[in-house]
Structures are given as C-alpha cells and as structure tokens.
Amino acid sequence: MPELPEVETTRRALERRLDGVAIRHVAQHRADLRVPLPAALPRRLAGRRIAALRRRAKYILADLDDAHSLILHLGMSGRLVFDGPGLGAHEHLTFSFADGTTLRLHDPRRFGLVDLQPTAALAAHPWFRHLGLEPLDPGFDGTALAGALAGKTAALKVALMDQRVVVGVGNIYASEALHRAKLSPRRRAGWLKPAQAERLARALRAVLAEAIDAGGSSLRDYVQASGELGNFQRHFRVYDRAGEPCVCGRAEVRRIVQVGRATFYCPGCQR
Numbered sequence: 001m002p003e004l005p006e007v008e009t010t011r012r013a014l015e016r017r018l019d020g021v022a023i024r025h026v027a028q029h030r031a032d033l034r035v036p037l038p039a040a041l042p043r044r045l046a047g048r049r050i051a052a053l054r055r056r057a058k059y060i061l062a063d064l065d066d067a068h069s070l071i072l073h074l075g076m077s078g079r080l081v082f083d084g085p086g087l088g089a090h091e092h093l094t095f096s097f098a099d100g101t102t103l104r105l106h107d108p109r110r111f112g113l114v115d116l117q118p119t120a121a122l123a124a125h126p127w128f129r130h131l132g133l134e135p136l137d138p139g140f141d142g143t144a145l146a147g148a149l150a151g152k153t154a155a156l157k158v159a160l161m162d163q164r165v166v167v168g169v170g171n172i173y174a175s176e177a178l179h180r181a182k183l184s185p186r187r188r189a190g191w192l193k194p195a196q197a198e199r200l201a202r203a204l205r206a207v208l209a210e211a212i213d214a215g216g217s218s219l220r221d222y223v224q225a226s227g228e229l230g231n232f233q234r235h236f237r238v239y240d241r242a243g244e245p246c247v248c249g250r251a252e253v254r255r256i257v258q259v260g261r262a263t264f265y266c267p268g269c270q271r
C-alpha cells in the first residue's frame with residue numbers, strides 16, 4: 001500500500017509536471033472505484049486548470065480554477081503513470097493535458113478513490129474531518145504529538161498508526177521511527193515524557209523525509225509517478241529484519257504482532 005512518503009513523492013512529481021496546466025480531456029473507463037466516481041466527471045474537469053497540488057494524509061488534492069478540488073486516493077494498489085502506452089483493463093481514468101501530457105490512473109484492486117468537492121469545504125468533509133496531525137507540517141513537534149496522544153491507553157505503535165492521532169504513519173514508518181526514538185512499540189501511548197515525545201516527533205519527521213528523498217519505499221505494487229521504483233527499503237533498520245542483530249549491538253530485532261500487524265523492534269535499545 002502506498003504510504004505517506006510515496007504519496008508525497010507522487011504529489012511532487014505531479015506538481016512538477018502539472019502545476020498551472022489545463023486539463024484538455026478526461027476518459028473515464030468505469031463508474032466506480034471504492035465509491036462511485038462523481039457524476040459527469042469528464043465534463044466537469046475538461047478545460048479546468050490545475051491551480052495547486054496539495055496533500056492531506058494520503059489524499060492528493062488538485063485545486064482547480066473553479067473553486068473545486070479533485071481528490072485522489074491511491075488505496076491499496078493505485079498508481080499514476082505519466083505518458084507511455086495504455087495500461088489495459090485496470091486503467092480507470094486517463095487525463096489528457098493541454099501541454100500534451102497524459103496521466104493514467106491504474107488500480108487493479110480498486111480500493112482507490114476519486115472525488116470532486118468544493119475546495120473551501122474540504123476540511124469539514126467526511127474524508128478529512130477526522131484526520132489528525134500532519135507529520136510533515138512545520139508545526140508538528142513533541143508538544144503537538146504528546147497532546148494528540150494524551151490519554152491514549154493503546155500501545156504506542158498502535159496509536160501512531162491511528163489516523164485520528166497522526167496521519168500517514170503506516171506500519172513500516174511506525175516501526176522505524178520508534179526504533180530511532182529508542183521507544184518500545186509496546187509502551188502505553190499516553191504516557192510519554194516531553195523529551196520522549198520530542199524525540200519521537202523528530203524521528204517520525206526524519207524517517208518520512210528520508211523516505212521521500214529516496215522516492216518512497218515501493219514494497220509491492222507501488223510505482224512512482226515517474227514509473228520508477230523507489231528504494232527506501234534498503235535503509236530499514238528494524239522493519240522485516242527479525243533475527244538480525246540491531247545496530248545497537250545489544251540484541252536481535254524481534255517481530256511481534258500488534259492488532260494484527262507485524263511490529264519489528266529491538267528489546268535492547270527501545271524502552
């Protein structure tokens with residue numbers, strides 16, 4: 001599943017190519033993905049110019065010049081591919097732009113989402129209104145994180161993956177950030193000291209920023225907008241390394257299961 005770094009990488013690729021560019025034509029090849037596509041979508045998008053490309057959690061938002069925003073979520077297996085030949089049966093939307101660029105939305109498992117909503121109403125929309133802190137926002141720090149975690153009795157790793165607390169921290173990045181912050185995934189989320197919360201906020205930002213620099217982690221079906229695979233997985237310190245010695249030299253990486261998801265951590269340096 002594309003995680004936040006992959007989505008941000010995709011957003012930046014889209015921004016480089018499409019900021020200020022007008023949509024000439026949209027071909028729609030099916031009526032729904034996870035939810036029905038907006039009525040008359042091709043007609044409503046034709047001729048609109050892309051005024052800004054933003055991201056909220058794992059949603060890509062293309063603000064259009066008619067005060068509406070095109071909302072894209074890549075779901076489990078969605079990807080956006082520029083130019084090149086058609087992608088066959090799993091290509092659901094094809095955007096043609098005034099500068100000759102083509103962008104294809106490909107999503108074999110169809111858990112993705114496409115919507116069109118008034119830009120001014122996005123924050124209050126059901127897709128967005130429950131979402132928590134944005135870890136790459138300038139205001140994200142230990143104080144903000146501790147505030148969002150206050151009172152939570154869930155395990156820290158489970159709470160980090162709760163989108164109502166902080167958005168876009170998937171299974172890989174939660175394990176990696178906790179390792180860097182030297183915090184056990186099993187400790188209670190609501191009981192962090194200020195210094196620990198600051199360490200964790202910094203670790204989350206660092207892990208996500210490095211992943212974005214590396215182009216996203218691309219575990220299975222994700223391919224960047226450029227069509228190339230990212231390579232962040234080379235840098236994992238604990239994720240998928242059960243039984244290997246931790247860099248601290250004190251213990252081997254252990255795999256546990258929390259709420260049905262695999263967690264990787266080092267009992268030697270994470271407390």
Ligand SMILES: [Zn+2]
Nearest residue numbers: 246248266269
């Ligand atoms: Zn260790």
